[in-house]
Amino acid sequence: MTGPRLSRRSALGLLGAAGAAGAVGVAGGFAAGAAQDGAPSGTDLAVPFHGKHQAGIATTVQQHLYFASFDMTSTADREDLRALLADWTDAAARMTTGREVSPEGAVGGGPYKPPDDTGEALDLAANALTITFGFGPTLFDGRFGLAGRRPKELVELPSFAFDLLEDRFSGGDLCIQACANDPQVAVHAIRNLSRIAFGRAQVRWTQLGYGRTSTTSKAQSTPRNLFGFKDGTANIFSDDTSDLAASVWTDGSDQSWMAGGTYLVARKIQMLIESWDRVRLEEQEAIIGRDKGQGAPLSGGTEFSEPDFDVVSTKAGGPAIPETAHVRLAHPDRNGGARLLRRGYNYVEGNNDLGQLNAGLFFLAFSRSPLQFITIQRSLAGDALNEYIRHIGSALFAVPGGVRPGGSVGDGLFT
Numbered sequence: 001m002t003g004p005r006l007s008r009r010s011a012l013g014l015l016g017a018a019g020a021a022g023a024v025g026v027a028g029g030f031a032a033g034a035a036q037d038g039a040p041s042g043t044d045l046a047v048p049f050h051g052k053h054q055a056g057i058a059t060t061v062q063q064h065l066y067f068a069s070f071d072m073t074s075t076a077d078r079e080d081l082r083a084l085l086a087d088w089t090d091a092a093a094r095m096t097t098g099r100e101v102s103p104e105g106a107v108g109g110g111p112y113k114p115p116d117d118t119g120e121a122l123d124l125a126a127n128a129l130t131i132t133f134g135f136g137p138t139l140f141d142g143r144f145g146l147a148g149r150r151p152k153e154l155v156e157l158p159s160f161a162f163d164l165l166e167d168r169f170s171g172g173d174l175c176i177q178a179c180a181n182d183p184q185v186a187v188h189a190i191r192n193l194s195r196i197a198f199g200r201a202q203v204r205w206t207q208l209g210y211g212r213t214s215t216t217s218k219a220q221s222t223p224r225n226l227f228g229f230k231d232g233t234a235n236i237f238s239d240d241t242s243d244l245a246a247s248v249w250t251d252g253s254d255q256s257w258m259a260g261g262t263y264l265v266a267r268k269i270q271m272l273i274e275s276w277d278r279v280r281l282e283e284q285e286a287i288i289g290r291d292k293g294q295g296a297p298l299s300g301g302t303e304f305s306e307p308d309f310d311v312v313s314t315k316a317g318g319p320a321i322p323e324t325a326h327v328r329l330a331h332p333d334r335n336g337g338a339r340l341l342r343r344g345y346n347y348v349e350g351n352n353d354l355g356q357l358n359a360g361l362f363f364l365a366f367s368r369s370p371l372q373f374i375t376i377q378r379s380l381a382g383d384a385l386n387e388y389i390r391h392i393g394s395a396l397f398a399v400p401g402g403v404r405p406g407g408s409v410g411d412g413l414f415t
Contacts, residue, residue: 169393209345257412260401268393
């Protein structure tokens with residue numbers, strides 16, 4: 001098994017620290033975090049892969065997503081895992097600059113062997129591609145000698161009210177989030193990383209997403225979800241360094257390899273589109289707690305006005321923002337100050353046998369502790385919106401800190 005690992009590592013191109021830094025445009029080596037966090041979303045932009053934090057978290061949200069969950073194969077061992085993470089790191093560092101997964105690539109390896117790269121992104125720029133890696137609770141179950149490296153908070157999420165979870169959309173040993181401004185670039189990344197994993201890890205489930213439903217930059221307008229409402233108005237922004245430190249980045253006090261990392265919650269939320277589309281506008285707004293046109297809270301003001309939950313509506317004969325409104329129940333004041341950095345995407349997957357849309361929100365949220373999500377989700381048990389949504393997939397991953405040039409994602413797991 002040692003031979004294939006070395007040949008794969010060699011094929012992807014071993015880069016020294018200086019070479020890797022130059023290849024991805026890192027100025028000052030490890031100090032690339034600030035650049036990646038505030039990266040604009042142009043089609044030709046190459047977001048730095050190396051840095052204090054992994055890209056694809058506080059990075060300006062791109063337009064397209066391809067997310068994949070993997071399970072290690074039953075025959076894989078600790079060295080397979082270590083080598084896989086190293087190979088993935090090398091390939092990701094290249095692809096985020098718009099290059100192929102190896103120097104030989106799609107056409108340079110000769111006609112008598114399969115190409116190293118699948119080639120569908122040959123004529124496409126980097127398109128702000130970010131590739132983010134995470135580790136699920138099951139990776140620390142003892143198969144790879146990592147039980148002592150599991151963070152205390154990395155345990156399966158509890159059951160929540162109205163959960164209708166399906167195994168085919170849940171869990172996983174590893175995850176990869178690929179975001180880009182061209183869907184082909186994101187698909188190319190996951191496709192090639194899946195090929196590299198052959199024999200060591202296999203895809204458990206995947207999710208395509210289009211049309212971001214959040215923003216992490218004040219330069220971006222607030223997008224809309226498939227219910228037609230602005231989504232992510234109160235999100236954490238990339239330049240809110242104090243909020244990121246308080247609510248997103250871990251300090252590594254539990255496990256040192258998690259320093260500069262975070263926790264990722266992924267939830268597949270099916271929207272009952274046809275039922276929602278028959279609801280009166282004023283009822284839709286009461287369910288959400290915001291005006292549908294401008295996104296302002298029903299207590300008054302503009303989109304970014306702070307909701308005032310004490311304002312009374314004479315028309316409604318009660319609070320302007322109802323007690324069961326989504327905005328009220330999800331607000332930090334209702335949840336001990338808990339906040340999340342959201343990077344969700346819309347999805348549409350055709351129609352069911354009744355002709356109804358199979359569509360919804362692929363919810364992605366990063367936080368310093370999974371307890372932040374758990375607290376908010378439990379509060380949402382009384383959300384009037386629950387009549388129109390179904391949580392059908394769920395996963396939790398520990399996302400380690402950023403990668404140093406010449407290193408590999410998750411290096412700290414093995415040291």
